[in-house]
Amino acid sequence: MGFRMAPPQDPLYAGLGQAIRIATDLLAALIVGGALGWVCDTYVFDSTPWGMIIGLLMGIVAGMRNAYRSIQRWPKT
Amino acid sequence: MEESPLHQFELQNWIPISLGGFDISINKAVVFMWIVVLVAAVLMVMAGSARKLVPGKLQSLAEMMVDFIRSMILDTMGKEGMRFFPLIASLFVFILFSNLIGLIPGSYTVTSQIIVTAVFSFLVYGLSLVMGFMLHGAKFLGILVPPGTPGWLVPLMIPIEIISQVARPVSLAVRLFANMTAGHVMLAVLFSLTIGGGLLIGWLPFAFTVAIYGLEFGIAFIQAYIFSILTCVYLGDAFHLHGHDEHAH
Numbered sequence: 001m002g003f004r005m006a007p008p009q010d011p012l013y014a015g016l017g018q019a020i021r022i023a024t025d026l027l028a029a030l031i032v033g034g035a036l037g038w039v040c041d042t043y044v045f046d047s048t049p050w051g052m053i054i055g056l057l058m059g060i061v062a063g064m065r066n067a068y069r070s071i072q073r074w075p076k077t
Numbered sequence: 078m079e080e081s082p083l084h085q086f087e088l089q090n091w092i093p094i095s096l097g098g099f100d101i102s103i104n105k106a107v108v109f110m111w112i113v114v115l116v117a118a119v120l121m122v123m124a125g126s127a128r129k130l131v132p133g134k135l136q137s138l139a140e141m142m143v144d145f146i147r148s149m150i151l152d153t154m155g156k157e158g159m160r161f162f163p164l165i166a167s168l169f170v171f172i173l174f175s176n177l178i179g180l181i182p183g184s185y186t187v188t189s190q191i192i193v194t195a196v197f198s199f200l201v202y203g204l205s206l207v208m209g210f211m212l213h214g215a216k217f218l219g220i221l222v223p224p225g226t227p228g229w230l231v232p233l234m235i236p237i238e239i240i241s242q243v244a245r246p247v248s249l250a251v252r253l254f255a256n257m258t259a260g261h262v263m264l265a266v267l268f269s270l271t272i273g274g275g276l277l278i279g280w281l282p283f284a285f286t287v288a289i290y291g292l293e294f295g296i297a298f299i300q301a302y303i304f305s306i307l308t309c310v311y312l313g314d315a316f317h318l319h320g321h322d323e324h325a326h
Contacts, residue, residue: 017299020252021307028248033240055240061239066248073310 021070026063033059082265086258087191090137106193109178109185113191117174142170146305153309154316161312164204166205168197169305176297177258191250198249201308209315219318249307260293285320 037055041048089100093275124139132140146166150158179186187193209217221238222231267289270282 011294013299016295017303020256020299020302024252025244025250025254026250029241029244031251032244032247036240036243058237058240059244062237062244065237066241066244 018074022067023071025066029063029066030056030059033057033062081268082262085185085261085265092101102284105185106187106190110175110187110193112148113171113175113178113187116178117170121170142289149302149306150309153306154313157316158309161309165305165308168201168308169301172197172253172299173301174301179257179261179293180293180297183303186257186261187251191254193245194253195250197304198246198253201249202246202311205315208312212316213318217315220314228286235293244309247310249304253304255299256296260289260296265287 020069022072033055034052037052037058039051040055041051088104090100090104091108092103094103094285096103097117121139124135127133127136143166146162146169147159150162150165154161175187178184179189209242210221213219220242221235223234223238226234264286267282267286271279271286273279274282
């Protein structure tokens with residue numbers, strides 16, 4: 001059994017790493033968008049549901065953009 | 078065995094210290110952070126002190142690691158990225174060793190505390206912002222408008238890009254923390270099922286425990302790799318404004 005320093009070069013682990021990256025890219029942008037919307041609602045504009053709704057929608061778009069950007073950068077195998 | 082699987086992440090203050098209103102008590106996570114730094118430093122110094130032409134086991138392992146980090150930096154940032162080699166190598170080694178040491182039963186995974194990963198990721202992201210503004214000045218704000226955006230879309234793109242920029246350090250921190258926490262919770266649940274199941278059915282969750290433990294070993298490497306390669310990518314973005322589309326590999 002050969003022990004390699006870099007499991008990322010193993011196709012199985014490379015795929016696992018890519019899946020983990022995309023999942024958190026989508027999730028993190030959603031959290032950030034929702035949180036920014038909520039802060040606008042509660043502390044800035046007092047516009048309760050709307051800031052969070054718009055923030056979540058923009059979070060979805062931003063998450064897709066981040067995921068798309070990280071896919072674009074992957075080395076072609 | 079009615080212990081919560083989250084019990085392993087609880088921290089008790091071993092030596093309570095309070096300095097100027099801040100709680101800087103010594104707890105298990107702090108002690109294990111010291112152990113990680115100590116183990117990594119001792120191993121790397123031992124590997125580096127031999128300097129043989131034909132390397133021994135330890136030296137060739139360390140050389141492989143340095144070579145791996147070097148090619149990662151050259152691939153993502155190019156030659157000028159090599160000045161960040163010490164930062165990225167230390168991040169990689171620290172995260173790798175704390176993930177691996179955390180897999181020893183009874184020890185503590187430092188990276189399963191979100192504050193540890195968040196400090197690293199916001200530090201890296203802050204560094205990339207500082208680098209960007211130092212190199213490009215106010216033009217660096219151009220990252221908020223991707224090239225080729227039609228004029229009427231700009232007011233919509235700017236908030237979206239702000240969210241996607243803020244999401245970068247958040248996703249970096251959450252990814253490492255969530256993977257480490259989830260893996261250890263899974264191991265704890267499966268192992269408590271093994272003990273609860275007894276000999277009759279307990280072998281089944283035990284087999285899964287062994288399999289997941291092996292997977293976690295790989296995850297420890299992947300997470301260290303992802304964290305350091307994304308550090309390279311974010312720092313590289315600060316260097317080449319909109320440049321990554323041309324020399325995409």
